[in-house]
Structures are given as structure tokens and as C-alpha cells.
Amino acid sequence: PSANDPAYLRGLNTPQREAVLSSDGPVLVLAGAGTGKTAALTARLAHLIATRRAWPSEILAVTFTNKAAREMRERVGKIIGEAVEGMPWLGTFHSIGAKMLRRHAELVGLQSNFTIIDTDDQLRLLKQLIQAADIDDKRWPARQLAGCIDRWKNKGLNPHELDAAESELYANGRGQELYTAYQDRLKALNACDFGDLLLHMLTLLRTDRAVLEQYQQKFKYILVDEYQDTNSSQYLWLRLLAQARKNICCVGDDDQSIYSWRGAEVANILRFEKDFPGARIIRLEQNYRSTPHILGAASGLIASNSDRLGKTLWTEVDAGEKVRVLGVWDGPEEARRIGEELESLSRRGISLDRTAILVRAQFQTREFEDRFIAIGMPYRIIGGFRFYERAEIRDALAYLRVVNQPADDLAFERIFNTPKRGLGDKALEKVHRLARATGLPLSAAAFQILDSDELPARARTALTALMRGIARWRDLLSTMNPADLVRQILDESGYTQVLQAERSVEASGRLENLSELARAMEEYESLGDFLEHVSLVMDNEASAEEAKVTMMTIHGAKGLEFEHVFLAGWEEGVFPSQRALDEGGMASLEEERRLAYVAITRARASCTIVHAANRRIYGQWTSSIPSRFIGELPAEHVEEESSLTGGASLWRAGLSERDDPFAHLARDPERAARRGPGWQRAAQVPGGFNATPQRVAEARSSAISLGNAGRSDVAI
Numbered sequence: 001p002s003a004n005d006p007a008y009l010r011g012l013n014t015p016q017r018e019a020v021l022s023s024d025g026p027v028l029v030l031a032g033a034g035t036g037k038t039a040a041l042t043a044r045l046a047h048l049i050a051t052r053r054a055w056p057s058e059i060l061a062v063t064f065t066n067k068a069a070r071e072m073r074e075r076v077g078k079i080i081g082e083a084v085e086g087m088p089w090l091g092t093f094h095s096i097g098a099k100m101l102r103r104h105a106e107l108v109g110l111q112s113n114f115t116i117i118d119t120d121d122q123l124r125l126l127k128q129l130i131q132a133a134d135i136d137d138k139r140w141p142a143r144q145l146a147g148c149i150d151r152w153k154n155k156g157l158n159p160h161e162l163d164a165a166e167s168e169l170y171a172n173g174r175g176q177e178l179y180t181a182y183q184d185r186l187k188a189l190n191a192c193d194f195g196d197l198l199l200h201m202l203t204l205l206r207t208d209r210a211v212l213e214q215y216q217q218k219f220k221y222i223l224v225d226e227y228q229d230t231n232s233s234q235y236l237w238l239r240l241l242a243q244a245r246k247n248i249c250c251v252g253d254d255d256q257s258i259y260s261w262r263g264a265e266v267a268n269i270l271r272f273e274k275d276f277p278g279a280r281i282i283r284l285e286q287n288y289r290s291t292p293h294i295l296g297a298a299s300g301l302i303a304s305n306s307d308r309l310g311k312t313l314w315t316e317v318d319a320g321e322k323v324r325v326l327g328v329w330d331g332p333e334e335a336r337r338i339g340e341e342l343e344s345l346s347r348r349g350i351s352l353d354r355t356a357i358l359v360r361a362q363f364q365t366r367e368f369e370d371r372f373i374a375i376g377m378p379y380r381i382i383g384g385f386r387f388y389e390r391a392e393i394r395d396a397l398a399y400l401r402v403v404n405q406p407a408d409d410l411a412f413e414r415i416f417n418t419p420k421r422g423l424g425d426k427a428l429e430k431v432h433r434l435a436r437a438t439g440l441p442l443s444a445a446a447f448q449i450l451d452s453d454e455l456p457a458r459a460r461t462a463l464t465a466l467m468r469g470i471a472r473w474r475d476l477l478s479t480m481n482p483a484d485l486v487r488q489i490l491d492e493s494g495y496t497q498v499l500q501a502e503r504s505v506e507a508s509g510r511l512e513n514l515s516e517l518a519r520a521m522e523e524y525e526s527l528g529d530f531l532e533h534v535s536l537v538m539d540n541e542a543s544a545e546e547a548k549v550t551m552m553t554i555h556g557a558k559g560l561e562f563e564h565v566f567l568a569g570w571e572e573g574v575f576p577s578q579r580a581l582d583e584g585g586m587a588s589l590e591e592e593r594r595l596a597y598v599a600i601t602r603a604r605a606s607c608t609i610v611h612a613a614n615r616r617i618y619g620q621w622t623s624s625i626p627s628r629f630i631g632e633l634p635a636e637h638v639e640e641e642s643s644l645t646g647g648a649s650l651w652r653a654g655l656s657e658r659d660d661p662f663a664h665l666a667r668d669p670e671r672a673a674r675r676g677p678g679w680q681r682a683a684q685v686p687g688g689f690n691a692t693p694q695r696v697a698e699a700r701s702s703a704i705s706l707g708n709a710g711r712s713d714v715a716i
């Protein structure tokens with residue numbers, strides 16, 4: 001480094017400088033978390049522009065999210081000033097694909113003002129096509145077809161390019177036929193879906209020399225962040241564009257590949273050297289983000305994966321705190337503890353903006369939201385809605401409101417045809433008219449309209465079923481507890497069934513949210529109390545300027561960093577997720593482990609991992625096994641702390657191993673067998689075991705004998 005270095009080089013280490021300065025030829029930066037990959041890529045972008053190797057409009061720069069694109073634009077802007085304004089090709093694969101496609105729409109049979117349809121439109125369209133093809137959409141739901149089409153597009157396959165095995169994935173080999181019909185229909189509508197944004201361009205680049213050459217000439221340099229999460233279609237697209245000049249620089253980390261469920265292929269990293277012979281491979285090993293203990297814990301954890309390229313990481317940062325593993329009694333205590341920790345950080349002058357709670361699944365934020373509202377802790381949720389604002393939760397709440405309060409017209413409108421039961425706008429209009437004429441609330445008018453012959457037979461049957469349901473649920477209101485009631489409503493209204501039939505990752509997320517809703521309701525005596533609580537929660541919006549703790553999924557946190565990170569719910573069946581465990585296979589477990597690695601490496605100064613000994617599932621207390629990932633953290637980097645005392649710790653001792661609370665039964669079946677049948681079952685059933693009645697009785701009596709009456713009400 002010399003004193004005349006331009007600003008963007010100052011402070012960069014030697015391999016980072018190499019990544020910035022080696023402007024021509026293929027470059028692959030392969031390095032662990034927090035080693036300054038994104039920083040180097042940004043400096044490289046600045047360098048190319050500052051040294052006039054290319055105009056801003058001649059650089060293609062791909063980031064994983066729009067937020068990342070914005071940040072990169074800002075950072076480059078600080079370095080090169082206004083020139084950054086003219087960077088049209090800095091964005092996500094989707095945004096860049098859309099921009100290109102608008103310019104060449106005619107060549108793929110669209111007009112340049114084509115619409116990009118969302119998931120809802122897509123499903124509606126697919127459903128029509130499925131029915132037109134005389135396929136039973138109960139057996140072969142539209143969602144499933146959407147999933148297949150997504151998969152094919154991620155692989156860069158057009159309908160005629162599907163082989164029999166792919167086509168077999170839907171309706172016994174009718175995948176190709178439906179995919180063809182769908183693409184034709186989209187073209188007729190002058191529309192495309194998200195997958196098309198890339199697929200159409202890819203197809204064009206493959207078949208139209210002139211277009212290909214135009215872009216190969218145009219993009220003098222190509223830069224790609226988070227390269228490990230590109231799918232095949234994105235990879236093929238990049239390869240074509242880079243083929244002529246070969247000035248492509250990709251940065252990534254195979255250990256952070258967490259999107260294989262969306263078609264990402266780590267193998268793209270390995271293919272890079274083959275496709276671009278003579279590629280310069282740069283490894284960054286110095287981590288600038290985290291303390292040695294955080295890094296040591298993360299590295300030790302990821303070492304359990306077999307399928308990896310392997311790398312070393314070191315840091316100059318002083319030792320700092322160990323990663324804290326905190327055992328708590330249950331979900332509410334988890335939220336309470338983390339809330340207390342955040343308050344104490346805040347008292348020490350640390351802005352909440354520098355803190356985050358990361359979860360494996362969206363539903364996990366609910367417990368925190370409830371707690372934080374109660375104590376006035378400001379929070380923001382990124383990459384998702386606040387719990388009670390999610391569509392499925394609003395739907396469920398609408399049912400509850402109608403049952404609780406017959407005059408709630410808004411809620412009634414929402415559930416009228418949700419789930420779809422063939423009650424269209426016309427039927428609703430008729431109910432409205434009657435309501436206006438009689439002065440009755442909508443739901444009362446709906447009862448009345450059944451006595452007339454206003455509705456056509458089909459609508460009448462559907463409405464009769466709905467209104468009978470509502471009458472029955474209202475009767476149950478006084479005798480049944482709210483949590484059971486909502487479960488029954490969701491079942492009887494057909495809501496759960498529709499989601500179950502979808503068999504998609506998204507739908508199971510929604511189902512998880514709904515069971516979380518029921519769980520939340522278990523704490524309330526009456527439906528009215530609960531609904532009041534919800535309206536208070538919904539009303540409570542922290543002000544914009546106020547510092548807030550961030551809550552998000554680990555997937556959403558990729559590439560980000562926070563001073564203090566809390567990782568909640570590290571229990572078997574939550575993380576690793578039950579889905580990953582059910583699928584079995586090493587691959588899904590290794591992806592979960594990479595996710596854990598991403599989670600820990602978001603932290604700069606402190607990382608706290610929390611696991612609860614009990615979770616309430618379907619009204620039953622179930623003891624949880626700490627995540628196997630906790631057991632995989634090297635002991636020298638970890639400090640364990642348990643808040644389980646008195647009756648609780650006895651309870652725990654009865655259920656888990658006193659001297660080794662993180663034992664991994666699943667990996668040691670012999671030991672499990674020696675401990676008895678309950679343990680053996682725990683070993684066989686990943687995700688925990690239900691305590692036997694006898695053990696519960698023991699634990700309960702020990703809790704009582706300690707005078708811990710508060711816990712003696714634990715019901716299983």
C-alpha cells in the first residue's frame with residue numbers, strides 16, 4: 001500500500017487488492033463470511049469506473065437483493081460521486097432481466113409493455129389451465145404445478161426442452177403439456193412471471209447471435225455477489241454474457257449456500273474454473289467482522305459438513321466474549337430473557353439498531369412481538385410481515401371476529417369467499433343489498449337471504465354451509481377455549497385443508513403460522529380478551545426515527561452484520577427444521593448447518609444462542625432437545641448458561657441428561673437404549689419426544705415438593 005493509493009484501496013489487504021486490481025480476465029473470490037468479499041467487489045466496481053476502464057453503463061453488477069444493490073450503489077457513490085447515477089445494470093438478476101427483456105420483448109413474442117404477474121395471478125391462471133385439461137386439481141394442485149414450473153425455469157428449461165422425467169413430476173407425465181399451455185397463455189396475455197424474466201433472455205441469448213453479441217460488447221465487466229446461490233439459469237446467462245471478454249468476477253462462499261430449495265447450485269462454483277480456464281482464484285482469510293470466539297464457533301460448526309471446499313479464517317480482533325448458549329424454560333421465557341438482554345444493551349448506550357434476533361422460521365417472531373409490545377421494546381421485522389398482519393392470520397382473525405361479533409361486516413366480507421367456496425362478487429352484492437334494505441349486519445342478512453330464492457343453487461349451498469358453521473362456532477364460544485375453537489374453525493371452514501393440499505414450502509409456512517396463532521391463544525381465557533390484545537398489538541407501531549431491534553429470518557440476513565445477535569429456538573425440529581429432519585438425507589441437514597453458519601457469522605461483538613426446554617405444541621407441553629448444532633460448537637468458544645432452577649431444573653433432570661445437557665441421542669442410539677425406552681424413542685424421532693405420563697407425574701411432583709407451585713400446572 002502506498003500513500004498515493006486512491007481512497008477505495010485504502011485499508012484493503014493484499015488479496016482484496018488483488019481482487020480489485022486484477023481487472024481483466026476471470027476472477028473467483030472464494031472466501032468465508034465477513035472476509036470483505038462484498039467490500040472488495042464494491043471497490044472493484046469503483047476502480048473500474050475511476051480508472052475509466054468502463055463507463056458505469058458498461059458494467060453489469062448483480063446482487064442478491066434490492067437492498068444489497070442499494071447499499072452497493074451508495075458505497076460506490078461515496079467513492080466516485082455522481083457517476084454512480086448512470087449505473088443502469090446494477091441490481092438483482094430479476095431487475096436486470098426485466099430491464100433487458102423490455103428492450104427485446106418482440107423477439108420472444110411479447111410487447112415491451114408486458115406485465116409481470118404475481119403469484120396470485122399465476123395460481124389463478126394455472127388453475128384454469130388445469131381444469132381445462134381435465135386434471136383433478138385436488139390431487140394435482142396449482143401450487144404444485146407452479147413449483148414445477150419454477151424448478152424448470154430455474155434450470156433454464158423451456159417447455160420443449162423437458163425430458164420425460166421432468167414432465168413426470170406433474171400429473172403423471174402431463175407436466176410438459178401444462179407448462180406449454182401456461183407459456184402460450186402468458187404470451188397471449190402479454191405477460192410473464194418472475195422466472196421468465198431470466199428464461200426469456202437466456203433463450204434469446206442462446207438463439208439470437210446479434211442480441212448476444214450486442215450484450216457481450218456492451219458489458220465490459222461483470223461482477224456477481226453471493227455467487228454460491230445462483231441457479232442454473234442464472235449461471236448459464238452469466239456464462240453467455242461473459243464468454244467473449246471473460247471479464248467476470250464472482251465472489252461467494254460455498255459454506256453460505258442456503259437456497260438450494262430454490263434451485264441454487266453450489267456446483268456452479270466448481271464449474272467456474274472449468275468454464276473459464278485460467279481463472280484467478282483468490283482466497284480471503286482475514287475476517288474483519290467477528291471476534292475470534294464467534295469465528296471459532298462458526299468454523300467449528302461448519303467443519304461437521306462433509307461437502308465443502310474448506311477454508312481457514314483468522315482475525316486480528318481481540319478475544320471478546322464467548323458465544324453464549326442460554327437454556328430457558330419455554331418460549332415466553334425466551335422472549336422475556338432476550339427482551340431483558342436488549343434492555344440492558346440499550347442502557348449501556350448501545351443502539352438497538354445494531355442488534356438483531358434471527359429465527360429459522362417466520363412464525364417464531366410471534367412470541368417476541370407479543371412480549372415486546374407488552375414491554376414497549378421497539379422492533380422492526382424485515383422480509384416479512386409482522387405476525388398479526390400476515391394474510392393467513394388476518395383470515396383466521398376475521399373468522400374469529402365474525403364469531404365473536406356478529407356486526408363485524410369487514411370481517412364477514414373477508415371470510416365470505418375465503419377459502420374459495422364459489423361465492424362470487426354477485427352473491428356478496430345481494431347480501432349487501434338485503435343488509436342495506438333491512439338495516440341488518442351482513443352476517444345476519446346472509447342468514448336471511450337463505451330463506452329467499454335470491455341465490456343460485458350452487459351459491460346457496462355454499463353459503464348455507466358457511467352460515468351453519470358460523471352458528472355452530474358461536475354456540476361453542478361459551479364452552480370451548482379459544483385455541484381449540486380456532487383450530488376447529490380452520491378445519492371446518494376448509495381453510496387448513498386448502499393449505500395442506502398445496503404441498504408447497506410456502507403453504508407449510510402458513511400452516512406453521514396458524515398453529516402458532518392457536519398457541520398464542522392458549523394464554524387467553526376468552527376470545528374477546530384475545531381479540532382485544534391483537535388490536536392493541538396491531539396499533540403499536542414504533543416511530544420511524546426510534547432505534548429498533550431487527551427481527552428476521554436467517555435467510556433474509558445473508559450478507560448483513562449486526563453488533564449483537566440473538567439466535568432463537570435452537571432445538572431439534574425447529575432448527576434444524578422438522579422438514580429437513582423428515583426429508584432425512586445428509587444434503588438437507590448440511591444445508592441447515594450452513595444456515596447455522598450464516599446465522600452465527602452475522603455477529604460482530606456478541607452472539608447468544610437460545611434454546612427452550614419446553615414448547616407448547618397443540619396445547620401440550622413437549623420437551624425439546626437442544627439443537628444438535630449446539631453440541632457441535634467447540635467447547636472452548638462457548639459459555640453455557642441455564643436459567644432453569646428449582647423445580648424447573650429438576651424437571652429438566654428428569655427428562656434430559658444431568659451432566660451433559662447437550663447430548664445427542666440421535667447420534668448415539670446405544671446410549672439412548674441404555675437409558676430406557678423413552679430415550680430410545682427420542683433417538684428415533686428427531687424433533688423431540690413426548691414425555692411419558694409417568695415421567696410427567698414425577699417431574700410434576702418434584703416441582704410441587706420444591707414449592708414451585710407456579711409450575712405445577714404444567715399440563716401434558
Ligand code: ATP
Nearest residue numbers: 011012013032033034035036037038039288289559
Ligand atoms: P458475507 O460472507 O457475510 O457476505 P463478506 O465477505 O461480504 O461477508 P463484507 O460484508 O464485505 O464481508 O465485510 C465484512 C465487514 O468487514 C464489513 O464491516 C466491512 O466494512 C469490513 N471490512 C472488509 N474489508 C476490510 C478491510 N480490509 N479492513 C477493515 N475492515 C474491512
Ligand code: MG
Nearest residue numbers: 037038039559
Ligand atoms: Mg457479502
